[in-house]
Amino acid sequence: MTRGFYIGRFQPYHQGHHEMVRRIAEEVDELVLGIGSADQSHTRRNPFTAGERIMMITKATIDMDLVTYAVPIEDLNRNSVWVSHVQSMSPRFEVAYSNNPLVVRLFREAGVEVRQSPMFRREEWEGTEVRGRMRNDGDWESLVPAPVAEVVHEIDGVGRIQQVSDSDSNGEA
Numbered sequence: 001m002t003r004g005f006y007i008g009r010f011q012p013y014h015q016g017h018h019e020m021v022r023r024i025a026e027e028v029d030e031l032v033l034g035i036g037s038a039d040q041s042h043t044r045r046n047p048f049t050a051g052e053r054i055m056m057i058t059k060a061t062i063d064m065d066l067v068t069y070a071v072p073i074e075d076l077n078r079n080s081v082w083v084s085h086v087q088s089m090s091p092r093f094e095v096a097y098s099n100n101p102l103v104v105r106l107f108r109e110a111g112v113e114v115r116q117s118p119m120f121r122r123e124e125w126e127g128t129e130v131r132g133r134m135r136n137d138g139d140w141e142s143l144v145p146a147p148v149a150e151v152v153h154e155i156d157g158v159g160r161i162q163q164v165s166d167s168d169s170n171g172e173a
């Protein structure tokens with residue numbers, strides 16, 4: 001039995017994340033999806049709460065052939081102990097998946113095996129692009145799994161993003 005760990009902000013969970021989970025499913029029996037920056041929401045870069053991101057991930061991965069757990073991970077302003085913080089919040093895992101260079105480095109320095117993947121259709125499958133299209137009334141729905149689009153509609157996510165774009169000075173280009 002192998003359990004993996006895949007961390008991201010998932011703002012929102014999009015087709016690039018989904019493709020990565022599909023490939024990870026070929027290598028592990030169970031996967032923990034760490035919801036990074038869990039304490040952040042209602043800003044341009046981090047519009048969705050941890051709970052909303054749990055809904056997106058749970059509904060999008062329900063039909064997949066692996067057990068998934070979505071675990072919120074708050075940020076910690078101390079990189080040197082961040083891996084211990086992650087491990088303290090997550091079910092035990094043997095291998096971590098990430099394409100984020102800082103995350104890869106921190107896990108490797110802590111002695112955790114890390115696997116990276118290619119970036120899939122990165123020109124479209126990127127959180128920043130999805131949020132940009134939501135702000136501009138573009139076609140964001142084709143960039144996310146259908147259950148994620150349903151969650152965004154349920155919580156009026158587009159309305160929220162358009163509103164925080166005006167008021168939030170937390171700045172995303």
Ligand SMILES: Nc1ncnc2c1ncn2[C@@H]1O[C@H](COP(=O)(O)OP(=O)(O)OP(=O)(O)O)[C@@H](O)[C@H]1O
Pocket residue numbers: 007008009010011015016017020097098099100117118119120121122125126127128129
């Ligand atoms: N299209 C993709 N193909 C493969 N991996 C991806 C893709 N998009 C994101 N990832 C990886 O998934 C992890 C989580 O990504 P994250 O939630 O930050 O999404 P993002 O699209 O990079 O977001 P943002 O544009 O909001 O910073 C990271 O390791 C990231 O490199």
Ligand SMILES: NC(=O)c1ccc[n+]([C@@H]2O[C@H](COP(=O)(O)O)[C@@H](O)[C@H]2O)c1
Pocket residue numbers: 007008009010035036037038074075076077078079082098099100102103106
């Ligand atoms: N010191 C820290 O708090 C620390 C260090 C590395 C990554 N993280 C978090 O891990 C997540 C990494 O996800 P991304 O690959 O989506 O950037 C982010 O939420 C990031 O804030 C936090």
